[in-house]
Amino acid sequence: MISRQSLIVARWEFLRFFKWKQQLISYLVMIAVMGGVFAWVYLTDESRSVYRVAVPAELRIQNTDQFEFQRPSIELSQQLQQLREQQTWHAVLAPDGEDWVLHTQSSSKWLSQLEQELQRFFRQQKAIAFGLDAQQLAELEHPVTLQRQFLAEDFKGEDTPEKMIAFAVLILLLIGLSTAFGQILMSITGEKQQRVTEQLYAILTPQQWMDGKVLGHSFSALKAMLTTSLIMLVFYLVVSLFAREGLDLSWLNGWVILWLIPFALAGLLLCACFMGAIAASIDDPNTSGKGAVMMVTWLPLLFTWLVIDSPTGWAMTLLSWLPLTSFVAMPVKMSMVEVPWWQLSLSLALLLATLYWMRRLGGRIFLRGMQMYGKEPSWGEIIRWSLSRKVD
Amino acid sequence: MQLHIEAVTKQYATVTAVHQVSFQIDSGEIFALLGPNGAGKSSIIRMLVGMTKPDSGQIRIHWQDKTFNEVPRRLLGYLPEDRGLYGDKSIEKNLLFLAQLHGMSKADALREMDHWLGVFELSDRRHEDLKQLSKGNQQKVQLIAAVLHKPALVILDEPFSGLDPINQEKVVEFLKQLKQSGMTVLLSAHQMAMVEKLADRMVLMAKGEVVLAGSLADIRQQAKPEQQILLRSETPLPVDWLQALPEVTSLEQQAAGQALIRLKAEAQVAPVLRQLLERIEPEQIAMQTPDLHQLYLQAMAKHQSRAKLEVVA
Numbered sequence: 001m002i003s004r005q006s007l008i009v010a011r012w013e014f015l016r017f018f019k020w021k022q023q024l025i026s027y028l029v030m031i032a033v034m035g036g037v038f039a040w041v042y043l044t045d046e047s048r049s050v051y052r053v054a055v056p057a058e059l060r061i062q063n064t065d066q067f068e069f070q071r072p073s074i075e076l077s078q079q080l081q082q083l084r085e086q087q088t089w090h091a092v093l094a095p096d097g098e099d100w101v102l103h104t105q106s107s108s109k110w111l112s113q114l115e116q117e118l119q120r121f122f123r124q125q126k127a128i129a130f131g132l133d134a135q136q137l138a139e140l141e142h143p144v145t146l147q148r149q150f151l152a153e154d155f156k157g158e159d160t161p162e163k164m165i166a167f168a169v170l171i172l173l174l175i176g177l178s179t180a181f182g183q184i185l186m187s188i189t190g191e192k193q194q195r196v197t198e199q200l201y202a203i204l205t206p207q208q209w210m211d212g213k214v215l216g217h218s219f220s221a222l223k224a225m226l227t228t229s230l231i232m233l234v235f236y237l238v239v240s241l242f243a244r245e246g247l248d249l250s251w252l253n254g255w256v257i258l259w260l261i262p263f264a265l266a267g268l269l270l271c272a273c274f275m276g277a278i279a280a281s282i283d284d285p286n287t288s289g290k291g292a293v294m295m296v297t298w299l300p301l302l303f304t305w306l307v308i309d310s311p312t313g314w315a316m317t318l319l320s321w322l323p324l325t326s327f328v329a330m331p332v333k334m335s336m337v338e339v340p341w342w343q344l345s346l347s348l349a350l351l352l353a354t355l356y357w358m359r360r361l362g363g364r365i366f367l368r369g370m371q372m373y374g375k376e377p378s379w380g381e382i383i384r385w386s387l388s389r390k391v392d
Numbered sequence: 393m394q395l396h397i398e399a400v401t402k403q404y405a406t407v408t409a410v411h412q413v414s415f416q417i418d419s420g421e422i423f424a425l426l427g428p429n430g431a432g433k434s435s436i437i438r439m440l441v442g443m444t445k446p447d448s449g450q451i452r453i454h455w456q457d458k459t460f461n462e463v464p465r466r467l468l469g470y471l472p473e474d475r476g477l478y479g480d481k482s483i484e485k486n487l488l489f490l491a492q493l494h495g496m497s498k499a500d501a502l503r504e505m506d507h508w509l510g511v512f513e514l515s516d517r518r519h520e521d522l523k524q525l526s527k528g529n530q531q532k533v534q535l536i537a538a539v540l541h542k543p544a545l546v547i548l549d550e551p552f553s554g555l556d557p558i559n560q561e562k563v564v565e566f567l568k569q570l571k572q573s574g575m576t577v578l579l580s581a582h583q584m585a586m587v588e589k590l591a592d593r594m595v596l597m598a599k600g601e602v603v604l605a606g607s608l609a610d611i612r613q614q615a616k617p618e619q620q621i622l623l624r625s626e627t628p629l630p631v632d633w634l635q636a637l638p639e640v641t642s643l644e645q646q647a648a649g650q651a652l653i654r655l656k657a658e659a660q661v662a663p664v665l666r667q668l669l670e671r672i673e674p675e676q677i678a679m680q681t682p683d684l685h686q687l688y689l690q691a692m693a694k695h696q697s698r699a700k701l702e703v704v705a
Contacts, residue, residue, distance in 0.1 A: 008492050016481075195476030199537070202441050202470035203493045371444060 002211055005204050009212020014219045017183050027231070046110045051090040053114065054079045059093070061121045067114055093118070152312060152337075165256055166308065166335040168232065170301055173264060173328055175228050176221035177297050180272050183217045185291055188279035201370055207363035210280070214272045214362065221268055253335070259344055260331040266351045267327020271297040273358040277386075280366040283376040290376075300325040304332050311336040321347055323354035361386050393419050393455045393467065393544045393576050395440070400449035402435050409435035411600040412449070417578060417593075422571050424587045425580040426688065427597035433580035434473045435600075437549050440578070441470060455544065466495065469543035469575075473550050475534055479523035483514065483533050486522055487540060494541035501540060508536040511566065528559050535563065539570060546570055548579040552586050564590050584685040596688055598695045608684060615687045619655040620680035621664070625672050633671065639664050652680070 052068045055061060061069040072079055072088075080103055082088045091114060092103040102118070104111060127137040191197050200209060275294045282288040303325060307315040311333050319329035320339075326347045333339060364385050369377060377385075395417040402410040410432040417423040425433040438444050439451060442462030453460040455467060477486045484505065491501035509515045512532040522530055531554050539546055551567075552560050560583065567590055570577050581587050587594060588608060596604040596611070604611045618641060623629065628648040635643050639659040644652040655664060661679070668677070682690070 004495075005493050008489070012489055016478075194479060195472075195474050196478065198443070198472040198474050199470060199477070199490070199534075200493075201443060202468055202472070203465055203490065205465075 002215070003208050006208045006211035006215065009204070009209060010215035010219065013183075013187060013213055013216025014223075016187070017217075017220050018223070023227075027227075046108060047113065049110070051110060051114065052088065054083075054089045054092040056093065056095060059121070061117070064117060066110065067117055163336055165253065165260070166332040168229075169260060169264065169331045169335070170305060170308075170328065172225045172228060173267065174298070174301055176225045176264075176268050177271055177301070179224040180217045180221040180268065181275055181294055181297070183220055184213065184272060184275040185279050185282075185285065185294060187217065188213065188276060189282050189285040192283065197370060205363075206367035206370070207360070210273070210276055210362040210366050211359065213276050214269060214359065217276075218265075218268050218272045221272070222265075225264075256331070256335050259334060259348075262348060263327045263331050263351070266348065266355050267300075270324075270327065270351065270355045270358055273355065273362045277358070277362040277365045277382075280362065280369045281377050281382055283369075288376060300328040304328045308332060308336075321350070323347075323350045326351050364388065393453065395463075395545075395576075395578070396450075396452040396454070397436065397440075398450045398452070400436070400439065400446045400451060402432075402439060402444065403447050408600050410439075410446075413595075413597070413600070413602055414449075415595050415602065415605055417576060419576055420571065420574055421592040422567060422577040422579070422590050424591035424594035425578070425597060426582065426584065426587060426594055427580075427603075428582060428692070430599070431597040432600040433597060434549055437473075437547055437578070437580060440547060441468065463545055463547070467544040469538040469541065469546040471534055471538040471546075471548040471551060473580075475549075477522055477530070477534060477537065480521060482519050482521055483509070483525070484518045486533065487537055490537045491540045494543075496541050504540050504542070505536070508540065511569070512536065512562065527554050528556060531555060532559070532562075535566060539575070542573070543575065545576045545578065548577065550581060551579055552581055552583045560586055584683070584688055588684040596691055598692055601695070603691045603695045604687070611684070611687060612682075615682075615691055616657040618657055618682075618690070619659060619661060620682070621653045621655065621661075621668075622676065622678045622680055623651050623653060623668065623672070623674055624676040625649045625674050627673070630671065634668075637664065637667065649675075 047066060050066060050068055052070060054072050055069050057071045057073075059069070059071070063069055076092070076094050079089060079092045079094075083090075083092050083103060083105065086105065090104065091111075094101050094103065100118070100122075102111070102115070123141075124137060127140075132140075191200075204212075274297060278290055278294050282290050285291055300319070303319055304316070307313060307319070310316060316329060316333050319325040320333045322329075330339070330344065330347050334344065365377075365382060368381070368385050397416070398414050400410055400413050401408065413432070413436065415423075425436060427433050435444070439446055440453075440463055442465075451461055453463055455464070478489075481489075484502075487505050488498065488501050491504070492498065496504075505518070506515070509518055512529075512535075514529060514532060517525065517529070522533065525533070531551075535548070535551060538548065548567075551563055555563060564586055567577055567579070571590075579587075579591075591608075593607050594605070594611070595602050604614050606614065626649055629645070629651050631643065631645055631651070634640060634651065634653060639655050640653055641656055642654045644654075646652060655661065665677070668674070
């Protein structure tokens with residue numbers, strides 16, 4: 001199946017893009033950026049300050065943690081003068097006919113919180129005017145609770161921990177595919193531009209070459225996915241520690257993960273084969289428009305994302321059976337509903353068969369692309385090659 | 393290893409790159425494909441390597457009682473016309489990668505590498521990235537890559553291009569070493585002086601066809617070159633009288649007292665010399681033998697005029 005030469009190419013390709021020092025630096029930079037963002041949010045959080053608000057004498061509003069309401073005896077114009085000179089007040093509330101005006105120096109984030117407090121006060125005043133007591137008002141403000149009850153036995157629930165796995169799958173596959181996309185395009189077209197390809201052809205068959213490329217870059221993508229998973233886990237650990245909770249990983253469903261791995265692996269290889277085939281048909285990435293087609297591999301992620309809230313709907317069912325989308329849709333679906341093992345097995349078998357076909361297609365396109373000597377094949381030619389059985 | 397190319401024709405969309413070409417390469421010889429750009433040399437090489445197939449005719453490779461239609465990869469060392477390696481990797485890493493793809497162990501590859509890097513005076517640069525080397529040195533690394541695994545047949549497409557005269561001589565020595573070690577070498581080139589020094593046999597090609605073939609002696613015989621006499625005298629030469637001689641086809645006056653006289657291929661030289669000596673007192677008179685370059689140019693000129701005649705007809 002996979003020759004020794006393909007494994008040598010795979011190792012070469014993997015190590016070509018494995019620059020651990022640069023990667024470590026990029027992770028440190030990412031952590032520093034995240035730290036900077038958190039620090040900035042903390043420093044600019046206005047909710048931790050106390051704001052003084054001047055209100056008319058007839059309004060008896062209770063103070064809150066954030067707002068201190070005072071009823072000054074001086075004229076409104078004097079209050080506004082103090083506000084203008086940034087003395088005493090952060091805001092001044094004044095009547096305007098039947099309405100109210102809130103005066104401040106400029107717009108601030110805490111203003112919306114102040115408006116909520118004032119609205120609550122005025123609602124209470126109106127309720128009293130209508131003759132309602134505090135309990136009636138509370139009931140008005142809290143309407144009945146509407147609960148959802150799902151009768152399908154295979155549905156695990158809306159906000160189950162498994163749904164986190166589904167989201168994580170989508171994010172990880174996006175990271176994996178993005179890694180593979182960049183590397184495959186750069187590696188294959190770069191090799192053509194460096195004019196190594198003809199020399200390699202004299203040593204390897206096109207299929208061995210394509211297998212090596214696909215494997216090498218899929219390993220790179222897997223490495224990126226694993227690293228991201230570890231970072232996610234470390235982040236979760238840190239958050240748990242800060243929240244003074246023990247590290248609880250009981251929500252990790254072993255059965256889901258057991259199926260997730262072959263689906264994700266096969267999907268990654270399938271997409272890498274497709275990307276390899278397209279990249280092999282590109283002569284010059286600067287002038288070719290074919291590179292963008294490689295992004296088609298992201299569509300299964302998007303389609304699945306759009307129907308993630310209907311895991312038993314026809315769309316998710318279709319996506320979980322189609323071999324070009326099942327590698328995303330089936331793991332997501334099975335993390336949210338119970339899927340019989342035979343459905344999982346059949347879907348995986350279809351995916352593996354498609355992967356085999358795509359692998360052969362990649363080899364064929366590489367060979368034919370080589371034989372065109374600098375002329376880029378048309379889409380018609382690529383489709384014709386994909387339907388032919390000829391390998392050499 | 394023996395290679396038989398029999399009446400091979402290869403046509404691309406609008407061009408016949410190779411037309412009815414036949415030749416044979418024997419085991420252990422250095423064989424040269426000569427011709428200008430577009431002569432069909434690289435097309436033949438690509439068919440031998442298996443990148444393309446002949447439209448008609450046959451390629452047969454004999455190796456240890458087996459016959460193949462293209463050179464098996466494991467027996468081949470190849471330097472393509474369109475060549476390059478990984479510029480962002482060191483010489484050693486590039487060579488090791490290709491050697492391991494050829495099935496060599498790391499230890500064997502490193503040992504062979506030591507030898508060839510020494511031959512090309514690149515030993516102290518083996519850990520430098522390829523992009524840091526000059527074009528000529530990169531070419532040397534590619535030559536090493538083609539032979540590191542000791543192939544039975546080495547195909548080198550334009551091995552002299554991009555090299556200065558000193559390095560061209562080094563490549564000549566390198567090719568002689570390959571021959572000594574028993575490898576069969578097929579090379580394409582247009583540096584006639586280099587080919588003359590080392591090729592056992594050759595074919596001269598033009599527009600996809602073989603114009604001349606064989607050893608240098610065979611080619612001389614086939615080409616039937618014009619005989620040339622270099623004549624120098626202290627007094628000005630009687631140019632009109634010389635041109636009027638029935639055996640003379642043309643005359644190239646190089647100075648007032650010096651000319652290169654071309655005779656008909658079948659002309660008897662002795663009577664012409666007698667005539668000259670009766671009229672002129674020469675300071676120097678010498679017969680000139682055309683080198684491969686001149687033979688090639690003459691053959692090309694004949695081929696082109698024949699082609700024009702065919703078009704007119």
